[in-house]
Amino acid sequence: MASSSHRRRPQPDRNFAWRPVRAPLLAVTAVAGVALLVTLIVAFRPGGSGGTGQDRAVSASSSATATGTPEPASASVSASPASPRPSSASPKPTASRTATPSASATAAPSSPARRASTGTARTPSTTTAAAPGRIRPGTTYDGVATSYDSNGDGACSYGPSSDVMTAAMNTADYETAKACGAFVSVRAASGTSITVRITNECPAPCAVGQLDLSKQAFAKLAPLSAGRIAVTWSLLSPATSDTVSIRYKTGSSPYWCGIQAIGHRNPLARLEVRTGGGWLALARTGYNYFLSEHGTGCGSAIRLTDIYGEQLVVPALPVRPNTVQQTGLQFARH
Template identity: 70%
Template sequence: MATEQCNTDTLFERMDMQETRQAARQRRHRRRLLVGSTTGLVVTGLLVCLVMTMQPDREDDAGRAAATAVVDSQETHPPASPGKKKSPSPSPSEVSASPSAKAKKPKASPSPSPSTAAPRKAPATSPSAGRIRPKSTYQGVATVYKAGVGDGACSYGPSSDMMIAAMNTTDYETSKACGAYVRVRAANGASVTVRITNECPLPCAPGQLDLSEQAFAKLAPISTGRIAITWSLLSPSSPGTLSIRYKNGSSPYWCGIQAIGHRNPLARLEVRTSGGWRQLARTDYNYFLSPDGSGCGKAIRITDIYGERLTINGIALRPEVVQPTGVQFARH
């Protein structure tokens, strides 16, 4: 009996060991399955996250690429500047300011107003000319004014010759037009030669001449008041010789000098000093000033718009006295 009991116990122990081993194998198998499933889920999750993460990046890159393309397009094909506009059509008086001989098709960029425009280049035949140039025809209008005794902004004083005119402020150009002889023609074929002795202030437009009644009457009845004209610079045949006058108040310490009766417009006036020739500034009332008196009473040199120079000696420092020189510029 004891032997049987021992065998039975041994059998049970073996069965328990087998069950234990089998249960252990089953647990290991379940763990492997669980680990495999978990790993699969983790991998799947990672893949899903990667897909979700990469999708916005592609959208952002596309957005950045589109923005870059727009910028590159603007840089490659710049739009027209909003500050530049086509200049408005000028009024007839503004068009007439430019010589017809030099007329060109207007450019797209705005043209400066006549009052602020840079001085026009002179042709080779008149290197010192200002706005009024030889061999050029200007268009404008002629108006009429009572010239009185013939004096005006050019400070020439009274005159018996009333074939005179006032030049618009733009073409007057700080008295550069003073003394110029101008041939004026009307549409009806009539013409008259006038000398510029005065300035016609605004609203006189570029190209406009304000004629004395005597001169206007050569072109049309005075009652007309305003007519279309063309005009051009002249170098007359017989103006006589020119004269020099010192301004009232001139002295060895300050003086103003004026040239009168010159055939061609003046470009500059110089005085001789101990240091050489000194150019004097021109005023809008047509005197050349030496504010410190240097050169006053000494030799004078004047130059016309064609570049011819005349040196004048022996002019005394006598204010308000017209002193003839016996010389004159050449005709052109």
Template identity: 65%
Template sequence: MTTPSHRRRSRPRRHTALLSAVAVAAVALVVSLAVAFRPGGGTADVQDAAKPVAGTRVSESPTAGTPSASASPKPSASSASPTARASASRPAATATPSARAKATTATPPKTSATGSRAGRIRPGVTYQGVATSYDVGNGDGACSYGPTSDVMTAAMNTADYETSKACGAYVAVHAGGKSITVRITNECPAPCQAGQLDLSRQAFAKLAPLSAGRIQITWNLLSPDTGDKISIRYKTGSTQYWCGIQALGHRNPLARLEVRTGGGWKQLERTEYNYFLSEQGTGCGAAIRLTDIYGEQLTIEGIAVKADAVQSTGVQFTRR
């Protein structure tokens, strides 16, 4: 084939050009036939080259349902999330106590530690104050225990109530050579002063006539002999996403309530109405650990999130 030249200006001969065109066409025909009959050939080659061979994705990135032999299986929701497992797989509240709760006694604390854990009301201390009386009605009060037929109760002054730390405490009250035992179920706001107890009328009447109105007393904390077991109640509206937890029937004052999380134990904040709150739902439905003012710890498992239901644990703090 001839090509234009800057030095040659004469036109090529016709027969030479014709032969060149025929040669080019022949070469093109041969190349086309070779491509067309090549195995796997054709125009789809360019597009198919970008597609992976079937099955290659499985070996490179196994799905959750079909892991490869070399890949570690993904943990299930129950093993990855203790909170989810607690609310979904806890045994029913009717299970035997031994299957649902276990008691673990902490190392006996020093006196100073006990005092710090106990707050204002401490074991072995005698307090002085006055006693007044009030009509307890159905027995409910600031501690949120609910109605009760137990009339040997009292309301603790705000200072010693100490954001519900006094709730459930048993105290011995002494006056004029007489003594009674009452349980703290309520708060007595101002003008009640530190050391003062507002007794139920029935309890007051065992120490002095109701007409006395106000009497001098001394009182001290007790760890009574009781056959009752501790119960747990979730607050109305509780779910796995938000919950309030309350301990009922504990022999000794409660110092701390914790819930188990994926990272360990988390202490919940105590409210003035005697519930421990988990605002973000952390630990709701998981194991619960109670600590009394003496340092004894009870680990309770198997308590499902059932709002406003009282669930027995089958365990109790040691008598001191």
């Protein structure tokens, strides 16, 4: 009897019929409770009163509850555009960086003003004019004048000339031939002045500031018997009808050459030759030739730069040793 009672099926009106109804009722109650809780949270959260943001939050929460997948913590923040939480777009740090100069701000390559400045600091005329040598335009030098027998030739290697108004420059101001070809105005204490061209070097005992004039030039300032007089002198950029000439040194070839510029109005600061990689500056010697030891650029175009930064480009000339070749070019007068 116990066994038959144990195997007895449950009554449909007392057990089976009530259980199917209780389970859905609990589920509905739970979902409604969760929805109400989320609605209250969103409604009382700052900035959460907007209808669109609230609807999106409730929808996302309901979807997560239905699927059983937890919603990322940032979802509700990104879904609510009215959130006042600070972000990287806050204007306060930006304003602070703009108002206070810093090393990083100074180096910013995107600044147009800085690019123009850099560009202006890196121009050829500025770079060249910054280092014209010891003899500078607009400067008056004190010194003494002496005299010697001169035929216009000398350390500058120009050769003899019929122009006897020449001078030799002391070694310091000669500065490895940088003074070669310079026109100098020389004034004596009497007020008399002359213009001479530097064609030679005056070694020791010539002192800094000293000019050793040709006898013809000295005689225009004082009697030769004076021997030595006080003078002032300054650089000139004179009127001239001459144009610049180019001469290749004796022994020059496509494999080695020396190049000399003659007849330039202003002193030369640089001589360059055209190569496959651009312009190559040649080293200047004390005898006033610019050397290409390995023949680089020999016979190619030549670029001359004076102490004012002006540049003249001489088209390629044949390598003809000891031959003066005219260019028809001349630097501007200053």
